[in-house]
Amino acid sequence: MNIHESAEDYLEAILMINERSGRVRSIDVVEELGYSKPSISIAMKHLRENGYITMDNEGYITLTGSGFEIAQRIYTRHRLLTRFLTGLGVSAEAAAADACKIEHDLSEEAFDKLTRYAASSVTPEENMYRRRSVRAFTAEAVSAADAESLLRCAMAAPSACNRRPWEFYVVRSAEKLEALRAATRYTDYNAPLIVVVAGNTARSAGGETGFWVQDCSAAAENLLLEADALGLGACWCGIYPGVTAVKRVRRVLSLPEEIVPLALIHVGHPAESPEPRTQYEPDKVHTPD
Ligand SMILES: Cc1cc2nc3c(=O)[nH]c(=O)nc-3n(C[C@H](O)[C@H](O)[C@H](O)COP(=O)(O)O)c2cc1C
Numbered sequence: 001m002n003i004h005e006s007a008e009d010y011l012e013a014i015l016m017i018n019e020r021s022g023r024v025r026s027i028d029v030v031e032e033l034g035y036s037k038p039s040i041s042i043a044m045k046h047l048r049e050n051g052y053i054t055m056d057n058e059g060y061i062t063l064t065g066s067g068f069e070i071a072q073r074i075y076t077r078h079r080l081l082t083r084f085l086t087g088l089g090v091s092a093e094a095a096a097a098d099a100c101k102i103e104h105d106l107s108e109e110a111f112d113k114l115t116r117y118a119a120s121s122v123t124p125e126e127n128m129y130r131r132r133s134v135r136a137f138t139a140e141a142v143s144a145a146d147a148e149s150l151l152r153c154a155m156a157a158p159s160a161c162n163r164r165p166w167e168f169y170v171v172r173s174a175e176k177l178e179a180l181r182a183a184t185r186y187t188d189y190n191a192p193l194i195v196v197v198a199g200n201t202a203r204s205a206g207g208e209t210g211f212w213v214q215d216c217s218a219a220a221e222n223l224l225l226e227a228d229a230l231g232l233g234a235c236w237c238g239i240y241p242g243v244t245a246v247k248r249v250r251r252v253l254s255l256p257e258e259i260v261p262l263a264l265i266h267v268g269h270p271a272e273s274p275e276p277r278t279q280y281e282p283d284k285v286h287t288p289d
Contacts, residue, residue, distance in 0.1 A: 015071035134233025137268030153226035157218035160211035165204035169196040191266035233270030
């Protein structure tokens, strides 16, 4: 889909404002982009005439399907390019400004290769500091290839006696996502994908009260780290040992008795970027010898 670069900028701005505040009017776009009111008014008129947005009687703007597709593509590029450049040491401000220029012109192929390179060039330390809980997501789907990478990494985790007592439920249907989000009051996020990490107590070293919690937790952490490496966002939401939450998730997924849902992991393209950090506390380090 070829449209003018500035139209892509407007659509991207509309998407960003909508994700931030849930509604968009022309004045919000003026404030976001710093252009004059008349020029934004003309731009919105063109976007409307070309079928990328609609505007209701009160002036609220909604992206159409094709407008949303373009906005999403550019916004994803913007975030990943900014992150790639800041990873190289470019200041956050310069990185964001440069990303704005490059995001329109890179071919799909070059962008895909750059994304893969950026993921592979992250050191384990950066990966661990950068992994933060992300609780706001764009509507962009997580690709099947990325979902498989997450599970490959999860299943590379250590487990007691190498029993690997884990099961993963990959949920994408709107109906099931909604039901899972309601598992607890702390699990209601808008990710397009939830991976339920569950323990198979029949396979666990030590059975029902055995090592499955540790084993599945190691797998869950691997999954979170890979999500970060792929430029995705994720949030671990605890289910077990909450009796009601376990019951609810069990019901949604029709799980048999021996399978215990440990966590819901929300995964998607991030609409927020918490700062990387360690939480190093020297007084938690003990040297008894
Ligand atoms: C066992 C466990 C359960 C968690 N449950 C939830 C939850 O239900 N909802 C949520 O928003 N975050 C949940 N989190 C995420 C933590 O709140 C988060 O990891 C913590 O605040 C540190 O922030 P960070 O992940 O950005 O480093 C959980 C994390 C773990 C390890």
